[in-house]
Amino acid sequence: MQPDEISPRAREIHSSSLVFDTHTDTPQRLLFDRFDLAKRDAEGCVDIPRLREGGVGAVFFALWVPVEIKGEAATRRALDLLDATIRETRIHGDELALCASCAEIEAARAAGKIAICLGVEGGHAIQSDLSLLREFYAYGVRYMTLTHNAATEWADSSNAAPLHNGLTEFGREVIREMNRLGIMVDVSHVSDATFDAVLETSQAPVIASHSCCRALCDAPRNLDDAMIKRLAAGGGVIHITFHNSFLSQEYANAYRALTVESTARQKDLVQKYGPNEARILMEGQQWSNESIREGKLPQVSWEKIVEHIDHAVAVAGPDHVGIGSDFDGAFMPQGMEDASRLPWITEGLVRRRYGDGDIHKILGQNTIRVMAEVERISKRLS
């Protein structure tokens, strides 16, 4: 039996690390609920008190655009989420700093502030228009997840029938322009063929901002070992995500068996809350927890996250693994309910006899290395 507390060594490693979470869905709470990040909330996963407790130094806020939103409305949604994030970061400027470069993250850290970075999730936000990509860059967006759960006009998704056999010629242009600007290419959510086309096209290392290992949980959203190796060979990083359905095969199977119930529930929530994705996600998490209590879904432990990290490290080495929680956007495992619980990942790695240096890399240094490399390549290409 392991003691149910964090060891002094894990505390020491964690507090001296830059902890960098590459994916949270918090902007929806800011936009739809006018959520105040300074207040420690009973629901959701992210606010300033819990980021502080979790020792988070930098975090990407995802500007997620649901695939049902199309055309100009998709761009508008991303901009509204961006605006809400900028507003909230300004209000709490003594605690938070909006950052668009490694140098800015370093400066925020030196000033004792949490770095907030911006990523677009869903390439339909640029409407097949490179000038919009350049606008998002100008606003500080530093990664783009190419698709969500449906194909865009130029890239296929892992969760829908393929339309383009990977990337269209324009899709390849998008990748080249992201390289030139200095926006990280995020392959979470894309199809395997798109993944291959991206790795073929990108001159810069690529990230998966929130994905797990298919060898441990066979979901199309996860990466198989060959993909993890290929990502690493290009200098990229897989950021292990915390969503129960991507961590645990048992949970994923049981969830699939509840498809009728969960689809009906989703429809009810959309009726009740309209476009308020924040409420829909908050209540989704409650539904998952209730279903676990009722025995309809299995309990998933936070230790699964460490298992996936350990597997990815075994496949690709410690230089190519990071963390991308999907806090405020997914169903969290027991023991990783919110950002305050992040030191448990360090504890889990210490228990698995990881050295200090490798833990620092996994918690955030690998992500900073990729960002720096993307900046360097952008300067060369511009």
Ligand SMILES: [Zn+2]
């Ligand atoms: Zn996602």
